[in-house]
């Protein structure tokens with residue numbers, strides 16, 4: 230059973246797409262185990278996007294993610310990392326497949342609505358940045374046997 234870190238970025242929150250995005254993962258049959266509506270500090274942004282330090286888009290990216298609230302989440306399920314990356318779509322909305330979140334709602338790469346972990350190692354690291362272990366809830370999803 231895998232876990233992943235997903236985050237509706239400031240553009241998704243401002244555009245009123247939290248519900249639409251969360252609803253896609255719920256309908257897929259994935260399990261929400263943590264969620265937090267929060268403002269990212271520069272320190273959190275720098276930790277989260279550490280791999281992009283030095284890229285030309287890094288300073289505007291940090292300014293953007295700290296500019297307005299985000300909706301941070303942890304989801305769980307078999308192959309949840311690959312499944313949610315597929316549902317999110319490619320980084321550039323032009324390359325994102327039709328039916329993905331970024332293809333359906335995003336226009337520009339720097340306003341691509343949502344972040345999703347890309348590997349088990351990233352997921353563990355990112356969950357640890359945003360959530361304390363006790364904030365990840367354990368519960369039985371009664372429809373789990375049908376998914």
Ligand code: IDP
Nearest residue numbers: 286290319320321338339340341343344345347
């Ligand atoms: P991902 O979000 O699809 O995993 P990453 O390569 O991890 O993409 O990049 C993180 C974020 O940095 C992207 O979602 C996007 O917001 C921003 N970004 C990446 N590449 C560019 C770029 O070339 N121009 C502007 N923003 C970029």
